[in-house]
Amino acid sequence: MIISLDLDGVLARLVSEFAQFMNLKYNLNLDPKKWRSIEEALNLKRREADKRVFEFYQENGVKKIKPVDGSIEAVKELIKMGNRVIVLTSRSKLVENETREWLQIYFPDIKEILITDYEKNGRKFDYCKELRVDFHVDDYSKHAIGIAEQGIEVIMLNQPWNLHEEINHPKIQRAKDWNEIVQILKARAS
Ligand SMILES: [Mg+2]
Structure with missing residues (x-):
């Protein structure tokens, strides 16, 4: 996938x-x-x-930012399972080099990193469509909905800033942590 x-x-x-x-x-x-x-x-x-x-x-700088709990092991596992894993972020291009270095340190197995054009911030779904993504993982409901509207499955990782949002979309499911994300993806792959 x-x-x-x-x-x-x-x-x-x-x-x-x-x-x-x-x-x-x-x-x-x-x-x-x-x-x-x-x-x-x-x-x-x-x-x-x-x-x-x-x-x-x-x-x-971005160096001091820590990875989300469980994400390092989970990404390793997803890649080991044979999935193609792509980072798709709307983070500013001003910190593109630092961001790539950060990813290299924590997620060295990820080879594809796409920084969406900042001015097209809301249009992450265009990238997902073009890449023929099967699953996208996000924490921001606006992106989750935009991508789900394209018929792409979305996993929304629970974060304090999205918990209050009620999202009823057949293509969006929530996961409470990275363990649950891996479970969902494993179930789908088999
Ligand atoms: Mg986000």
Whole structure:
């Protein structure tokens, strides 16, 4: 199978690292467990919130970001099973090199990394369609729905910022952690 994986919130724990950075820099008291989105947490419009994320990338870099629990072993297993695994992220191209280095450190078996054009942020589904992806894993409901609408199966990894969203789409199923993601994919492969 062809499986595409979102990066932030699925493989990389961007949000917790970002919250720490913001709390230190702006003397805030952000708790990512209560976030619905970065925009809402900061009470900023999307563009302004994105600027804060750029600040984070520029000043903090991406090196200190930790992988999501269980993701390293899970990705190894998916590749061992013979799946083609592609990282599909809308992370800023400003940090493309660092992002590739980060992936090389934690997920050296992943050979395909696609950074979607930032201006086409909402159109991850175009990439999935073109790549003929069988399964996509994401933590962001807008991407999950857009991709599911193309008839592609989507696994939404539960994260504090998506738990409040009720999603009823026949192509979208939730997983509580990486173990469950692997179980779903194994069941489908056999
Ligand atoms: Mg994400």
